[in-house]
Amino acid sequence: MKNKGLFLIVLALMGSMNGCAAVQPKDREFLADDMMYFDADPQEAAWHLHVEEVLEGSRGGFSGSGGGCGCK
């Protein structure tokens, strides 16, 4: 619960930053570039996430992929 509280505080802090760090629409050209995307290729990212979830004991945080795997 303590960590959830901390997360909400960080969220609020990040949200409050928009006032001082706002990017005007005319300056958004670079933000729309593929190179700025966190997952420019969602299909590729989903497959790698699936591989990582099968091989590791952790999940989540990067948006998950469905399906099980009995191949271990």
Add this chain to the structure above:
Amino acid sequence: MAIDPPEDEAFLSYNYFDGGGISVHGPAVILKKAMKGRMSIEAGGRMDIVSSASIDVLTQASKGEAFTDERTEVYLGGSRIWGDTLFSANYTVSDESDYTSNTLMLALTHDFFERNVSVNLRVARSTDDVSSNADPAFGEAGLKRTAYSLGLTQSLSPRWLAQLNYEVTADDGYINSPYRNALLESTAWVPEVYPNARTGQAWVLRSTHGFLRDLQAGGGLRGSVQLSYRYYRDTFDVQSHTGKLFYQHRLSPNRSFGIFYRYYQQTAASFYGDVLPASQLFKARDKELSTFSSHGVGLSFKFESREKKWGWFERPYFKMGYNFLMFDYDDFSDPRTGQLYSWEANVFQISLGSRY
């Protein structure tokens, strides 16, 4: 960030994984169709052809023999944009001889403050059925998996984005593998016993920063660097740290490459043991629940045409990537040698896609 209007797109890829005695390869195809610039439907499929002679299979399975299997996955999804809000949903069915999974995913993304802040809410619910090819008497065991995630993306400057995600995953039902056994101090192998519920929490912080090209070279972005960190912990007492550094570089307007390094480290589940006392109620000898670390490095290359070409193919692209993974276990040994186990894997991916 910001919600982009959907495009008509077709995507075909082939994936290959080889390491630790496991080989997985197969194709994937995805087709997207945009409607009126605000709606889209999407359908796709994937096949994984699995051949496994992993350490678990060779040392624990009842017959100790390699096996082959196939996994097919199909999904159907759609999205709709209302102003600054994107709603998306998809349904995925995954099927292999001893595991079926049905997943419904619903997601909502909303842009605030002139699209400087984007909030994403996501819920995914899976209903899985587990069976055993080795033991027909096992029947079917059920597992329900739910994931709730909340994400916030903030533009900090015209070339700097930061993202914070929080996700809770909850599993309820048969979590362990029907094939895997635990090793007792008496040297006897017995079936693993797991708790029937597991809840995990993941916190992720990501940042992407773009670099400008010299104006004399045409301006625009020359490259970007992405840093990400994840902290994870769950009710099995597994805790992990994941860090990744990813750099992309544009060689020309239509050619780019990317390189990354990824580090992963986790602690063991409270009931994991390389060798366990018989008196322990829950027993696991799954190396994915042991204490280990892994390193991953990767290289990718992308070519994307900026022009409409080849009839109705528009801005077609080609991408290929190679990853090398290394795993080192601190408390998982190979029963055949008594030595701590480690392994390496090679991962290839090649894809072709186009808007139309």
